[in-house]
Amino acid sequence: MTELTHLDENGAARMVDVGAKADTSRVAIASGRIRMGAAALLAIRDGAVPKGDVIATARIAGIMAAKKTSELIPLCHPLPLHSVSVDFAFEEDGLRATAMASLTGKTGVEMEALTAVSLALLTIYDMAKAIDKGMVIENIRLIEKRGGKSGIWKAEL
Numbered sequence: 001m002t003e004l005t006h007l008d009e010n011g012a013a014r015m016v017d018v019g020a021k022a023d024t025s026r027v028a029i030a031s032g033r034i035r036m037g038a039a040a041l042l043a044i045r046d047g048a049v050p051k052g053d054v055i056a057t058a059r060i061a062g063i064m065a066a067k068k069t070s071e072l073i074p075l076c077h078p079l080p081l082h083s084v085s086v087d088f089a090f091e092e093d094g095l096r097a098t099a100m101a102s103l104t105g106k107t108g109v110e111m112e113a114l115t116a117v118s119l120a121l122l123t124i125y126d127m128a129k130a131i132d133k134g135m136v137i138e139n140i141r142l143i144e145k146r147g148g149k150s151g152i153w154k155a156e157l
Contacts (some may be wrong), residue, residue, distance in 0.1 A: 013075060018106040026147030027102045028031040030113035032140030036122045040132035045090060051074070051127040055088055060095070062086035062120030066101050066112040071155050073115070075109050084112065094135075095145070097121055098143070110142050 006015045008129045044054045051057075051123035062082045070078040082103045089096045101109040128135065144154045 015075075016107075018077065021106040021149075023104050023106055025102070025104050026108050027100065027145065028108060028110040028113040028142065029098065029100045029144040030110070030117045030141065031096060031098045031143050032117045032137065033091065033094050033096045034124050034135050034137050036135040037132045038126065040067050040128045040135065041090070041094065043131055044095065044128060045075070045082045049128055050130065054124055054127045058088070058120040058123040059086045061123040062097065062099055062116035065119035066099065066116040069112045069115045073111055078110050079103055079105060079107070079109060079112065080114060081109065084116060086116050095121075095124060096122075103113075108145060110145055114140060114142060115134055 021071075023137045025086045043049045047053060063086060067081060070076040080103060081101055083148065086097060088097045089098070097117045099113045099120065101112040101116065103109055106126040117140055121140070125135050125137060125152070142153075142155060143157075144152070146152050
């Protein structure tokens with residue numbers, strides 16, 4: 001059985017000691033989507049949502065969230081991120097968000113990319129809920145990670 005790294009010998013939660021690990025270039029890409037009705041999707045696409053520019057606001061929210069991940073998720077290390085990007089693609093019944101986080105450091109940035117996608121999608125919901133309260137956030141997942149001892153990992157799509 002794999003040793004649980006976030007538990008000490010007595011079973012108490014602890015932050016993993018990464019001090020002896022080598023600094024490596026690390027990248028994580030995460031994705032998720034929000035499904036919505038045609039009216040909400042059209043309003044977002046046309047910039048007609050009363051609360052303002054949904055895509056620009058969601059992008060900023062995602063980037064800010066990645067920077068705050070260690071404050072939101074217990075036992076996450078605060079990381080000096082080099083880059084975070086959040087991009088959106090319109091789909092037939094919603095929007096897909098894709099976030100990329102990178103740094104050179106001792107631990108990965110998967111949680112930062114996942115947090116960026118999650119908050120970007122929640123921001124879209126918040127800004128468009130007056131048009132469609134039935135929106136569904138779904139399929140948030142890690143797509144790819146690079147760096148560290150485990151190297152490259154890609155999700156089977």
